[in-house]
Amino acid sequence: MEITIKLEDNADVSFIKKLLSQIKGVKSFDISEGEKNYSWEEIENSEDFGKVMEQSDNEYKKGNYQELTDDLLDQIFDKK
Numbered sequence: 001m002e003i004t005i006k007l008e009d010n011a012d013v014s015f016i017k018k019l020l021s022q023i024k025g026v027k028s029f030d031i032s033e034g035e036k037n038y039s040w041e042e043i044e045n046s047e048d049f050g051k052v053m054e055q056s057d058n059e060y061k062k063g064n065y066q067e068l069t070d071d072l073l074d075q076i077f078d079k080k
Contacts, residue, residue: 014052017043023073 007013013031020029028040043049059065 014048017049018052018056 005016007016017031020026030040031038031043
């Protein structure tokens with residue numbers, strides 16, 4: 001099964017990558033920009049992804065996190 005999400009130019013791609021990587025059942029995802037496609041391996045091994053994950057880990061350790069409920073995830077993905 002596949003899901004296609006189209007983003008605006010000012011979308012918070014780092015947050016979206018982080019969110020998708022934490023959702024149960026997401027096996028992989030590709031991000032494309034114009035003609036260029038990025039594989040999960042390229043994303044995961046990128047310097048930016050490392051920074052995002054480090055920041056996320058630091059915020060979690062400080063207690064700065066929000067648990068996502070099923071209702072919120074359903075709302076994000078417009079599931080009824």
